[in-house]
Amino acid sequence: MKIRKKSRDAAALNSWLVRRPIQRMVWLFLLPTFAAFCIGFLYPFLQGIYLSFCKFRLTSDAQWAGLSNYKTAFTDPSFLHAFWYTALFAVVSLLLINVLAFTVAYALTQKMRGANLFRTVFFMPNLIGGIVLGYIWSMIFDGILIRFNTSVVMETEYGFWGLIILLCWQQIGYMMIIYIAGLQAIPEDMMEAARIDGASSWDTLIHVTIPNMMPSFTICTFLSLTNGFKLYDQNLALTEGRPFIQEGGEIIKTTEMLALNIVNAFTSQATNRGVGQAKAVIFFVVVAAISLLQLNATRSKEVQQ
Amino acid sequence: MKKFLAMALALVMVLSLVACGKKDEASVYYLNFKPEADAAWQQLADEYTKATGIPVKVVTAASGTYEDTLVAEMDKKEAPTLFQVNVGGLKSWGDYCYDLTGTDVVNELAAEGAVITKDNGEIASVAYCVETYGLITNKALLKKAGYEVSDIKNFADLKKVAEDIHARSAELGFDAFSSAGLDGSSNWRFSGHLSSVALFYEFRDNNVSGMPATVTGKYVENLKNLWDLYTTCSATTGAALSTATSDMSEAEFGQGKAVFFQNGSWEYNNLVLDASKGFNMKAEDLTMIPLYIGVEGEEKAGLCTGTENYWAVNAKASEADIKATLDFLKWVVTSESGTTMMAEQFGASPFKAAKPVENIFCKASDALIANGNYNVDWSFIYTPGTDDWRAAVIDAISQYTVKGASWDNVKTAFVDTWAKEYKEYTAG
Numbered sequence: 021m022k023i024r025k026k027s028r029d030a031a032a033l034n035s036w037l038v039r040r041p042i043q044r045m046v047w048l049f050l051l052p053t054f055a056a057f058c059i060g061f062l063y064p065f066l067q068g069i070y071l072s073f074c075k076f077r078l079t080s081d082a083q084w085a086g087l088s089n090y091k092t093a094f095t096d097p098s099f100l101h102a103f104w105y106t107a108l109f110a111v112v113s114l115l116l117i118n119v120l121a122f123t124v125a126y127a128l129t130q131k132m133r134g135a136n137l138f139r140t141v142f143f144m145p146n147l148i149g150g151i152v153l154g155y156i157w158s159m160i161f162d163g164i165l166i167r168f169n170t171s172v173v174m175e176t177e178y179g180f181w182g183l184i185i186l187l188c189w190q191q192i193g194y195m196m197i198i199y200i201a202g203l204q205a206i207p208e209d210m211m212e213a214a215r216i217d218g219a220s221s222w223d224t225l226i227h228v229t230i231p232n233m234m235p236s237f238t239i240c241t242f243l244s245l246t247n248g249f250k251l252y253d254q255n256l257a258l259t260e261g262r263p264f265i266q267e268g269g270e271i272i273k274t275t276e277m278l279a280l281n282i283v284n285a286f287t288s289q290a291t292n293r294g295v296g297q298a299k300a301v302i303f304f305v306v307v308a309a310i311s312l313l314q315l316n317a318t319r320s321k322e323v324q325q
Numbered sequence: 326m327k328k329f330l331a332m333a334l335a336l337v338m339v340l341s342l343v344a345c346g347k348k349d350e351a352s353v354y355y356l357n358f359k360p361e362a363d364a365a366w367q368q369l370a371d372e373y374t375k376a377t378g379i380p381v382k383v384v385t386a387a388s389g390t391y392e393d394t395l396v397a398e399m400d401k402k403e404a405p406t407l408f409q410v411n412v413g414g415l416k417s418w419g420d421y422c423y424d425l426t427g428t429d430v431v432n433e434l435a436a437e438g439a440v441i442t443k444d445n446g447e448i449a450s451v452a453y454c455v456e457t458y459g460l461i462t463n464k465a466l467l468k469k470a471g472y473e474v475s476d477i478k479n480f481a482d483l484k485k486v487a488e489d490i491h492a493r494s495a496e497l498g499f500d501a502f503s504s505a506g507l508d509g510s511s512n513w514r515f516s517g518h519l520s521s522v523a524l525f526y527e528f529r530d531n532n533v534s535g536m537p538a539t540v541t542g543k544y545v546e547n548l549k550n551l552w553d554l555y556t557t558c559s560a561t562t563g564a565a566l567s568t569a570t571s572d573m574s575e576a577e578f579g580q581g582k583a584v585f586f587q588n589g590s591w592e593y594n595n596l597v598l599d600a601s602k603g604f605n606m607k608a609e610d611l612t613m614i615p616l617y618i619g620v621e622g623e624e625k626a627g628l629c630t631g632t633e634n635y636w637a638v639n640a641k642a643s644e645a646d647i648k649a650t651l652d653f654l655k656w657v658v659t660s661e662s663g664t665t666m667m668a669e670q671f672g673a674s675p676f677k678a679a680k681p682v683e684n685i686f687c688k689a690s691d692a693l694i695a696n697g698n699y700n701v702d703w704s705f706i707y708t709p710g711t712d713d714w715r716a717a718v719i720d721a722i723s724q725y726t727v728k729g730a731s732w733d734n735v736k737t738a739f740v741d742t743w744a745k746e747y748k749e750y751t752a753g
Contacts, residue, residue: 171567264720288712
């Protein structure tokens with residue numbers, strides 16, 4: 021090992037006498053975190069993948085079943101319905117949440133009275149848990165819909181838009197904070213240059229502000245897309261999948277999203293939980309693939325400041 | 326401070342390791358699924374341990390999580406030695422059920438038939454309490470409206486009484502039925518219990534005892550009779566029902582705003598005994614009448630009495646633990662403290678040494694049977710894929726009630742979903 025010449029005022033920590041033992045023992049310092057990672061994530065994840073190929077009720081009593089669980093999952097009409105329903109939901113919520121959050125953030129960074137108060141108020145819904153929100157909103161929706169002799173759990177469309185409204189209300193404030201941080205990070209000299217060059221405020225927004233904010237867009241679209249896909253507790257509390265349709269004995273819960281479908285598959289099967297497990301693996305692969313694609317797409321548009 | 330914390334943590338770790346390593350000779354581990362009976366079980370277990378020296382551990386699954394808890398616990402080395410398996414659970418847990426044939430707890434049964442048998446004739450589990458459901462009736466209000474319980478002998482009578490009370494509800498200050506809520510907390514009363522009456526008559530016609538591959542839904546049309554009364558002769562109708570809860574319905578009845586409330590003997594505790602609920606109804610004002618749906622000869626119908634609560638002993642436990650568990654069960658169903666606790670917590674139980682019960686709903690059932698009426702058996706226990714089947718039925722009922730869709734959909738759900746769920750159930 022080459023001995024580096026040290027400057028006199030370097031902190032004692034930079035001395036090789038201190039650093040070498042630390043460097044040698046690096047594995048010891050990594051060990052606790054790595055062990056936690058293995059126990060808490062890696063092992064269950066691999067075990068989960070293995071179990072998705074098994075027929076099991078108890079994890080200690082699993083029998084290899086090959087691809088049959090995946091076959092059942094892919095031919096399950098309720099799973100396919102939940103998949104497309106969730107995809108549609110994720111796209112609609114992604115667009116609405118980001119457009120609205122950006123608009124609110126843009127408005128609140130203009131000089132206006134009470135901007136801080138508004139920021140706090142808009143952020144607050146994010147502090148309420150999903151289950152609670154679901155029940156609160158079901159009361160609000162039903163309070164209105166009851167006048168028309170219907171309810172949020174009676175029509176698929178009501179359930180869909182109800183969930184969209186709920187999720188927007190919950191998440192716009194959070195995304196708004198990220199956008200505000202992005203807006204405030206735009207160098208003032210660039211804005212000034214645009215003004216001097218006579219750019220209208222629309223031009224400034226399109227050609228200066230938005231390109232400079234691509235990192236914020238990347239993170240916000242990533243968060244809202246994956247949140248849309250993973251939505252569970254709001255779904256459970258607001259509609260629980262109601263209303264259902266029946267076709268030849270098959271029950272399709274029309275407002276059931278993927279996560280809820282997986283949980284139901286896991287708990288309702290009398291003997292084989294492998295199908296639910298297979299659905300969960302498919303779910304993971306799909307969400308991971310979509311979010312990686314999306315990250316790639318938005319990252320490539322990010323500019324260096 | 327930090328040093329102290331680290332030491333404390335290390336101590337906890339060592340102690341938990343020690344705890345893991347300890348293994349008693351013979352012990353009982355009961356996974357109880359009735360949270361309301363937890364305290365009573367713990368006390369009984371302590372008493373047994375004091376008397377015999379055999380440790381009894383009672384763990385209670387939180388409400389609605391019994392199946393999940395059982396799955397988790399069965400995976401452990403120290404698995405429950407005593408747990409619950411009903412007809413629906415037989416398929417998934419049958420292999421874990423010790424054959425109870427000839428054991429003391431089975432010999433203590435007062436009547437045959439209070440057991441679940443496997444296909445090979447082994448006794449998988451044994452019933453430990455008997456419950457009953459029907460129309461809980463407020464006799465005092467009924468009298469105020471000018472009727473007696475004896476005026477209601479069939480569906481036509483019930484309809485006449487209910488419609489009259491509903492028509493005069495403003496003047497009387499109460500309505501006929503408490504709300505028939507379709508919310509998840511309440512709809513099992515109809516998808517499970519009410520539809521069971523239609524299944525019972527169909528099974529009786531066809532001599533079915535067990536899970537049939539298909540049902541015809543012959544009496545589904547009759548269910549409509551009673552359902553229409555529930556949803557018209559009540560203060561809550563239409564879309565409001567879609568999110569009405571079980572608590573609402575119970576409160577309407579408990580506060581004297583409705584004469585009839587479809588529910589079971591387990592409500593006795595809430596309505597009469599439990600002061601914290603605030604209903605404090607008088608036992609002598611209450612009774613339970615059969616669910617009349619307009620079937621020929623239903624004047625002789627009794628209440629719906631049966632059980633879903635069966636004990637099973639873990640066949641994969643050690644020989645010594647199995648013996649300890651069987652001894653414990655025998656003690657529970659024969660000893661003074663055991664039978665007292667059973668009567669207090671569960672009402673009627675099917676054992677010879679069972680104490681007489683206070684529960685007036687169980688008494689009403691016994692009185693009807695003594696009078697020569699037939700019991701309306703719990704046919705819903707044979708439903709394949711219970712959750713999905715009930716979901717389909719309740720959805721069709723909701724569509725009918727709120728959106729005016731055809732009642733035929735209920736029949737479709739009844740028949741088609743049954744056939745499909747049966748296929749899935751047997752395919753495994």
